[in-house]
Amino acid sequence: xxxxxxxxxxxxxxxxxxxxxxxxxxxxxxxxxxxxxxxxxxxxxxxxxxxxxxxxxxxxxxxxxxxxxxxxxxxxxxxxxxxxxxxxxxxxxxxxxxxxxxxxxxxxxxxxxxxxxxxxxxxxxxxxxxxxxxxxxxxxxxxxxxxxxxxxxxxxxxxxxxxxxxxxxxxxxxxxxxxxxxxxxxxxxxxxxxxxxxxxxxxxxxxxxxxxxxxxxxxxxxxxxxxxxxxxxxxxxxxxxxxxxxxxxxxxxxxxxxxxxxxxxxxxxxxxxxxxxxxxxxxxxxxxxxxxxxxxxxxxxxxxxxxxxxxxxxxxxxxxxxxxxxxxxxxxxxxxxxxxxxxxxxxxxxxxxxxxxxxxxxxxxxxxxxxxxxxxxxxxxxxxxxxxxxxxxxxxxxxxxxxxxxxxxxxxxxxxxxxxxxxxxxxxxxxxxxxxxxxxxxxxxxxxxxxxxxxxxxxxxxxxxxxxxxxxxxxxxxxxxxxxxxxxxxxxxxxxxxxxxxxxxxxxxxxxxxxxxxxxxxxxxxxxxxxxxxxxxxxxxxxxxxxxxxxxxxxxxxxxxxxx
Numbered sequence: 001x002x003x004x005x006x007x008x009x010x011x012x013x014x015x016x017x018x019x020x021x022x023x024x025x026x027x028x029x030x031x032x033x034x035x036x037x038x039x040x041x042x043x044x045x046x047x048x049x050x051x052x053x054x055x056x057x058x059x060x061x062x063x064x065x066x067x068x069x070x071x072x073x074x075x076x077x078x079x080x081x082x083x084x085x086x087x088x089x090x091x092x093x094x095x096x097x098x099x100x101x102x103x104x105x106x107x108x109x110x111x112x113x114x115x116x117x118x119x120x121x122x123x124x125x126x127x128x129x130x131x132x133x134x135x136x137x138x139x140x141x142x143x144x145x146x147x148x149x150x151x152x153x154x155x156x157x158x159x160x161x162x163x164x165x166x167x168x169x170x171x172x173x174x175x176x177x178x179x180x181x182x183x184x185x186x187x188x189x190x191x192x193x194x195x196x197x198x199x200x201x202x203x204x205x206x207x208x209x210x211x212x213x214x215x216x217x218x219x220x221x222x223x224x225x226x227x228x229x230x231x232x233x234x235x236x237x238x239x240x241x242x243x244x245x246x247x248x249x250x251x252x253x254x255x256x257x258x259x260x261x262x263x264x265x266x267x268x269x270x271x272x273x274x275x276x277x278x279x280x281x282x283x284x285x286x287x288x289x290x291x292x293x294x295x296x297x298x299x300x301x302x303x304x305x306x307x308x309x310x311x312x313x314x315x316x317x318x319x320x321x322x323x324x325x326x327x328x329x330x331x332x333x334x335x336x337x338x339x340x341x342x343x344x345x346x347x348x349x350x351x352x353x354x355x356x357x358x359x360x361x362x363x364x365x366x367x368x369x370x371x372x373x374x375x376x377x378x379x380x381x382x383x384x385x386x387x388x389x390x391x392x393x394x395x396x397x398x399x400x401x402x403x404x405x406x407x408x409x410x411x412x413x414x415x416x417x418x419x420x421x422x423x424x425x426x427x428x429x430x431x432x433x434x435x436x437x438x439x440x441x442x443x444x445x446x447x448x449x450x451x452x453x454x455x456x457x458x459x460x461x462x463x464x465x466x467x468x469x470x471x472x473x474x475x476x477x478x479x480x481x482x483x484x485x486x487x488x489x490x491x492x493x494x495x496x497x498x499x500x501x502x503x504x505x506x507x508x509x510x511x512x513x514x515x516x517x518x519x520x521x522x523x524x525x526x527x528x529x530x531x532x533x534x535x536x537x538x539x540x541x542x543x544x545x546x547x548x549x550x551x552x553x554x555x556x557x558x559x560x561x562x563x564x
Contacts, residue, residue, distance in 0.1 A: 013331065020101060029090055032090045033090050033091045033149065036087035037152060039083050040080065043079060047305070048164060048302055050073060051298065051301045051302050052298035054069040054298065055297050055301045056298035059296055059298065091145060098145070099138055102137050102141065103133060103137055110341070114412045115341050118344045118414055119340060121373055122344050122414060127217065127218065128214065128218065129340075131213070132333055135213070139326065140331060143326065146323070147323060150320060154312075154316035162184055165310050166180070166181035167181075183303070187310045190278070191314030194274050194318050195317045198270065201267050201270055202263060205264070205321075205322065206332075208259050209325050209326045209328075209329035212257065213330070215249070215252040215253045219249045222246055222249050228484070264322065267321065278307075281307070282308070286299075353416050353418045354419040355422070356422070357422050357426075358424060360421065362387045363385070363409075363423065364384070364385050364386075364420075365419075367417070368383075369418055370413070371416070372404075372415065380559045384554075384561065389534075390552055391536060391537040391538070391550040391552070392539070392553070393541065394541075394554045394556070395542065395553065395556070396556025397556065403540065405540075423505065426505040430508045430510065431499065431512040433492075434491070435495040436448070439480070441479050445494065447501060448498065460473075460476055460501065461476070463497040463501050466531070467524065467527070469497065488515035489520075503532060504535055505535060507532070507537050508538045511540055511541055513541070521546070525537075525549040529549070
C-alpha cells in the first residue's frame with residue numbers, strides 16, 4: 001500500500017512535464033533517445049554473432065576470414081560509437097529541457113501566494129526548500145531518465161539475448177530429467193537471488209541518502225548565512241561560536257557519510273563477488289560440450305557473451321542499486337516539498353480571514369483578530385476605519401504585535417480572522433525596518449519590485465538625490481550585494497526612494513526610519529507629504545517626534561488597539 005502511494009506521488013511529480021506545452025519537443029527527444037538505445041541493443045546482438053565467427057577463424061586457421069571479421073568489427077564499432085555519442089547528447093538535451101521546466105514550475109509554486117514565507121510559519125518540518133529546487137530537481141531528472149532508460153535497455157536486451165542463450169545452452173540432465181535452455185534458468189535464479197540479497201544488504205542506503213542531502217544543505221546554508229551576516233558576527237566577536245556551530249553541522253555531514261560508506265562497503269563486497277563469479281561461470285558450464293566436440297570454439301565465446309548479457313539484464317537492479325537509493329531519497333524529498341506547499345495553502349485558506357476590495361475609499365477592519373502560530377492572541381477582535389488622507393501612527397511596547405498587524409494588513413500573515421476591506425484598486429506599499437535589497441544593479445534595487453524599465457534614469461536619480469543618496473545616483477548600473485554595501489540608514493533612505501517612484505495610495509512604514517537621526521526622519525516625512533500628497537501614511541514607531549507627522553494615533557494596550 002505504501003509503495004502504491006509512492007508510485008502515485010512519483011507519477012504526479014513526473015506527469016506534468018509530459019503533458020505540458022513542451023510535450024511535443026519532450027516526446028520527440030524521448031523517442032530519439034529510446035530509438036538510439038534500441039539500436040545499441042541491436043548492435044550488441046550483432047557483436048554477439050561476430051564473437052562466434054571471429055573466434056572460429058582461430059580454430060579454423062582461416063586468415064582471410066580473420067581479416068574480413070576485423071573489417072566487420074570496425075564497421076560495427078563505428079556505428080556503435082556514433083550511436084552512443086548521440087544517445088548521450090540527446091539524453092542530456094532532454095534532461096536540460098525537463099529540469100528547466102520543472103525548476104520554473106517549482107519556483108512559481110514556491111512564490112505563489114507567498115508560500116515561501118508561509119512555509120516558514122506553518123510547515124517548519126520541510127528543510128532547505130532552496131536545496132530541493134536547486135539540487136534535488138537535478139538529481140531527480142538525471143536519475144529518473146538514466147534509470148528508466150537503463151531499465152528499458154535491460155528489458156530489450158533480455159528479450160534479444162534470451163533466445164540466443166536458450167539455443168546455445170542445449171539440454172542438461174538432472175536426476176534423469178532434461179532441462180532445455182538450462183543456462184537461461186541458471187541466469188534467472190542467479191539474478192533473483194542476487195537482487196534479493198542486494199536489497200537486503202543495501203536497503204538502509206535510501207534513508208541515509210535522504211539524510212545526507214539534508215545535512216549537506218544545512219551546512220551550505222550555514223555558510224551562506226555566515227557570509228550574509230559577517231559584519232554582525234565580527235562586531236560581536238562571535239567567530240568562536242560560529243566556528244563551533246559550523247563544525248557541528250559538518251560533523252553531521254561526515255557522520256552520516258561514514259554510515260553510507262559502511263553500507264556501500266557491505267554492498268560492494270557482495271556485488272563484486274556476484275559479478276566476478278558471473279564472468280567465469282558460463283565458461284565452466286559450457287566447457288564440457290566444447291571438449292566433447294559438440295560445439296566449436298566460437299560458440300563458447302558467443303555463449304559466454306549471451307549469458308553475460310542475459311545475466312546483466314536480469315541484474316539491472318543490482319547494478320543500479322546505489323543510484324536507485326539516491327533517486328528514491330530525492331523523490332521522497334521532492335514529494336515532501338510538494339505536499340508541504342499543498343499543506344501550506346490548505347492551512348492558510350483555513351486560517352486566513354477575508355481580505356476584499358470594496359467601493360468605499362477607507363481601509364476598514366471588521367472584527368480583526370491576530371494570533372501567534374501557537375495560538376496566543378496578539379489582537380482581540382477589533383473594528384477600525386482608516387480614512388484616506390488621515391495619517392495614522394501606531395505605537396506600543398516592543399513585541400506587542402505592531403509589525404504583525406502590518407503583516408496581516410499586507411496579506412502575508414496567516415494567523416488572523418475577521419475581514420479587511422481595501423479601497424478598490426488601491427496600491428499599497430510596505431516599508432519594513434530592514435528593507436529587502438535584491439542582488440544586482442542599483443537601478444533594480446531602487447525600483448524593486450517594479451520593472452526598472454518603467455522609470456527613466458532621471459526619475460531614479462532624482463529620487464535618490466531627494467532621499468540623500470546623491471553619491472549613488474551617478475552609477476545606476478553598478479551591480480552589488482547592496483544589503484552588504486549600504487549601511488542600515490542608507491538602506492532605509494533607498495526604501496523611501498522606492499516610495500517616491502511607486503507613488504502608492506497607502507504607505508505603511510514599520511520603524512522605517514529607526515536607523516536615521518530624528519532630523520533626517522523629519523525631513524523624509526516632510527518630503528513624502530510634499531511629493532506624495534494623495535498618499536495616506538500608516539506608521540509604526542516608538543519616537544515621540546513621529547506624532548508631528550500624523551493626524552491620528554493608535555496605541556497597543558494588552559491585546560487591544562485603542563485611540564491615544
